[in-house]
Amino acid sequence: MFTRPAHTLPRAVTRSAALLGLGGLLLAGAVSAGAVPMSQQIPEPEEVLAERQADEAAQETLTEDDLPDGIDLGTAQELIDESEEITADDLRYAEAVEDLPESEDLSFYQTPAELPESEGELIRQREGTFYLDPLNLIEPEAEVTTFMYRTTDSNDSARAATATLLEPEDGSGRVVVQAPGTQGMADECAPSRQLAAGTEYEGIGIANALNAGYTVVLVDYIGLGTEGEHTYLNRADQGHAVLDAARAAAQVEGSGVAEDSPLHIRGYSQGGGAAASALELAAEYAPELPVVSGSAGAVPADLPRVAENIDGSLYSAFLLFAIGAMAESEGIDPAEFLNAGGLQALESASEQCAIQAVFSHAFTDSSTLTLDGRSFTEMIREEPFASYLQEQNLGQPGRAPEVPTLINHAPLDDVIPYAVGRDMGSAWCAAGSAVTFEATGVPTHLGAYLGSMPRTGIFTARMFDGRSPVDSCWRL
Incomplete structure (x- = not known):
């Protein structure tokens, strides 16, 4: 250290x-x-x-x-x-x-003119940095590499994305693929950039994983750092980015990750959705990956129900993130449904990281942002929103993990309703998945994030050791 x-x-x-x-x-x-x-x-x-x-x-x-x-x-x-x-x-x-200074060479994040043909193929890499604090006083002892790789978005278009590989000095050879929670929409919000700045809130989980001897792959997602709008909460984009990052990590020159290194995929909140999507898609999209287990906390598995819960709340900014992502994915002009104030709010949110956006747009009445005076919750019940949001839902028929999975969710979560996570777990159980469900006994979304960490660590270790998971399907 x-x-x-x-x-x-x-x-x-x-x-x-x-x-x-x-x-x-x-x-x-x-x-x-x-x-x-x-x-x-x-x-x-x-x-x-x-x-x-x-x-x-x-x-x-x-x-x-x-x-x-x-x-x-x-x-x-x-x-x-x-x-x-x-x-x-x-x-x-x-x-x-x-007020943190900008001192980074950003040319690394520029997408090359031609992308590789294969999903998960490594494009480039460079030495990275991981600080635990914004003054860069504490630098955990780990080999850090930022890398770019090829992935595929929900429109079947080839995209470049970035991620960070963090390896402890005496690693166990086991790999945790970390899908991060909501970062924001601006390029500077990319986890690889925030790790270097010491402002990445996933740092505590990464540090504890390194302490446990795990190698960590932290995903940036499509459009964070790289070109285009971040496709926030897009099921396919996030799942593909997670799985392709795991593929590319084994190609990083000088790394200790091998093609047969056992993988655990995890995440919370947006990261819980990305991890859940990756686990659902793994058998078909990346069957060669040696995924042994996964954990998904506070999963936004049903976006319309989440939207209804947070519309006009402290987390109003997250709806703006989702609207911007949908417009990017579907090629829709936001001016077709947002008024001048709404367009200004959308532009503002697109240039902010999560913490600034939450403060800037807290308790916004979304009906004041639309052309026809409907709230976002009312608006998304109709096209072009309804079918797009339906496609993002997790736990739909034919989609379920083929490896043991832990679901963490707090009954007092104030962002993502507890019933949403429980219903996803029930759907996975009905499809034959091995599900361990933990009702985190800590109030609020942020509190439950911290409260879920110890149980996630225990589950990860047990699955890597080849032990049987606790079956919760009988009570879901």
Whole structure:
């Protein structure tokens, strides 16, 4: 473990995690520790969750200096008062992240004029970086490689996508393919870029996987970093990107990943949907991959039901992400259904990462953004939305994993209804899949993300060891 000398850190970084970003909590007990083994520097998810909950209980008054661009003081204070998830330090962290310098050579992400013929074929690679904090003070000891590969989108078009391979010094040869949760729509939101900046909230899970001796493949998805709009929540795009990243990782020069290295595919939230899609598609799309198991948390398996739950909520930005993705995938002009305000909101969201977008568009009344005054929930019940969204649903007949899969979902999830994840599990069981279902006993979407990590780690280890999964199908 390499640890840089401790500096005086901004309060935003040392006190709390960001909403959807845990870099601050990772630093809270680590920077002052000095050069100690990585396992002692990375807090357990339970510790992170406990500190997060303690911080939520001590709300504070904000000042203008605490806020990211585009958020006024009154709105920010109202956001904290009304939300069970956001703290004052979340906003301070967002402001700190917003001011990070841009020093990266982005030519690596440019798609070449010609793409390889085969799915999952490696295009290029370069040395990468993984920091656990936005001040780049803590750099886990791992070999990091960013790579570009060929994949295929839902329109059967060849696309370039990127991912990151992280290998521990004394790895077990087992590989975790990590599908990340919602990152945002702007190219700078790509996980490979956020790993280098120390702002990737999946960092805590990656660090703990490395600690367990696993190699990690972290996927960027189509349109994050590379050309075009990110096709957020597109089932085929995400599933293909995950499986093709696993294929390409075995081609990375100098890596310890082999074609027969056992794979576990995992993810939460958007990542849960991407992991679930990859698990459903694996037998047909990538039958040669040695996938032994998977885990999918808080899966947005039924997008219309998720949309109804978050329309006008703290997470209104996620609907804008989905509208932008659909327009990209289907070649639809948003001006056909959005008014000037709606088009402006869509453009704004397309240029933001998740944390800034959530703050900027929280509690938006979507009926004020449409030409005919319908809410997004009402609008998507009709074409061209209805059939597109139906195609994105998971757990449909004929689609189910052929490997043991853990589903984590919290009954008190405030973003993705618990029944959505449970219904997907039931559908998989009906198709003959081996499903372990865990009702995470932690409230809120973010809280349940942290709460699900220990159980996911146990399940992953058991499946890699060839043990039998717990069967939950009898109660779903």
